[in-house]
Amino acid sequence: LCQTKEQRILDFVLKNAVRGDPQSVIDNIDKYCSQREWSMNVGNEKGIILDNVVKESNPSTILELGTYCGYSAVRICRLLKPGVRFFTVEFNPAYAAVAKQIIEFAGLIDKVQVLEGSTGDIIPQLKKKYEVDTLDFVFVDHWKDKYKPDTQLLEKCNLLRKGSVVLADNVIVPGAPDFLEYVRNCGKYDCTNFPSFLEYMDEKDALEKAVFRG
Ligand SMILES: CCCNc1ncnc2c1ncn2[C@@H]1O[C@H](/C=C/CNC(=O)c2cc(-c3ccc(F)cc3)cc(O)c2O)[C@H](C)[C@H]1O
Ligand SMILES: [Mg+2]
Numbered sequence: 001l002c003q004t005k006e007q008r009i010l011d012f013v014l015k016n017a018v019r020g021d022p023q024s025v026i027d028n029i030d031k032y033c034s035q036r037e038w039s040m041n042v043g044n045e046k047g048i049i050l051d052n053v054v055k056e057s058n059p060s061t062i063l064e065l066g067t068y069c070g071y072s073a074v075r076i077c078r079l080l081k082p083g084v085r086f087f088t089v090e091f092n093p094a095y096a097a098v099a100k101q102i103i104e105f106a107g108l109i110d111k112v113q114v115l116e117g118s119t120g121d122i123i124p125q126l127k128k129k130y131e132v133d134t135l136d137f138v139f140v141d142h143w144k145d146k147y148k149p150d151t152q153l154l155e156k157c158n159l160l161r162k163g164s165v166v167l168a169d170n171v172i173v174p175g176a177p178d179f180l181e182y183v184r185n186c187g188k189y190d191c192t193n194f195p196s197f198l199e200y201m202d203e204k205d206a207l208e209k210a211v212f213r214g
Contacts, residue, residue, distance in 0.1 A: 005037050006069055006098045012036075013102055020107035022078035029071050029102075034200040041071035042141065042169050043199025049207055050139070050167065053194075054079050057165045059136030063126070064088035065119050065150055066142025070099030072169075076139065077108040086111050087130065089142075091118045119150050124157055134161040140168040140179075147179035151210075155188070162214025171208040173198050183210040 002008040012032040018024040026047070033039040042050060054062075054076055062080070067073055067090035077086050090096040096116045103112050113130070115122050119142065126132040138154065140147050147168055154160055171180055171193070183189045189210035198205040 004094065005039060006095060008037065009033070009039060009069055010098045010101055013105060017105065019105055022074050022106040022108060025074050025102060025106040026071065026078075029069070030200075038200055039069070041069065041199055042075065046169065046194075046196045046199065046205065046207055047072075047075050049194045049196055050075060051079060053165065053167055053207075053209055054137065057137050059165070060084050061132060061135050062086045062137045062139070063132075063135050063159075064139045064141070065146075066090065066140070067099045067114060068095050068141070070102040070114075072139060072141060073099065073103055073112055073114075074106045074108060077103075077111045078106070080111060084111060085113070085132075087113045087115055087126070087132075089115045089117065089119050089122050091116065119146065120153065123150065123153050123159070126159060127157065132159065135159050135164055138164070138166045140166060141170070144170060144174050144176045145178075147176040148182050151179065151183065155212075160212040160214075162212065164212040164214075166210040166212065168208045168210070170205060172205045173203055180208060183208065188213055 002011050013028050017028040030044050067088040073088045096114055100114050103109050184191050192209045194207040
């Protein structure tokens with residue numbers, strides 16, 4: 001029996017999407033969350049902007065902060081060429097379990113490493129334990145008050161290089177004001193704002209792209 005919303009989303013995907021077809025997984029999550037139960041997936045409007053930024057960055061090493069159900073992990077990885085490495089960090093075991101099943105159903109589990117734990121613990125391990133040199137692309141979508149500290153931690157751990165793209169969800173709703181102020185004024189990033197809409201709603205939201213100057 002599906003006790004949690006996340007389990008109900010997984011169940012709907014398993015029943016209605018096509019195994020091995022990432023687009024059908026994305027479409028069915030969007031269908032469930034727009035018609036049945038709202039959920040904090042990046043959604044299709046902001047998702048198309050995410051797709052375009054990923055495509056133009058053509059990244060080889062990607063990090064996502066806040067996996068949740070795996071919607072944006074599927075969204076990003078469906079665009080990646082073979083041999084690319086995608087790490088996604090989730091500290092809630094129940095969400096990590098749902099995400100792994102959704103990513104597996106989409107046929108993308110070989111490209112994805114779901115790292116269970118807190119970003120504060122995992123980011124400092126990426127170089128030595130996960131053999132990461134630098135990150136080409138970071139998608140930030142976890143607790144909004146952690147965007148700024150975790151971006152600074154990425155810098156401190158020398159994980160960003162000239163041209164590394166940091167793309168943040170929700171810079172209007174719920175908002176990440178200290179992150180926005182930081183990336184726009186610290187002098188280390190070239191920033192672009194992408195106005196859009198909150199997932200499954202008519203409310204305005206936006207993504208912020210911050211390219212590290214190196
Ligand atoms: C140690 C903590 C940091 N380290 C962490 N380390 C590892 N994993 C972490 C860390 N911090 C958090 N997580 C995980 O990431 C996920 C968290 C995602 C959070 N997302 C939102 O809160 C949001 C809200 C709205 C929204 C908009 C309008 C509304 F009316 C209501 C809600 C919309 C949106 O698009 C949103 O993404 C997941 C649930 C949580 O377990
Ligand atoms: Mg979000």
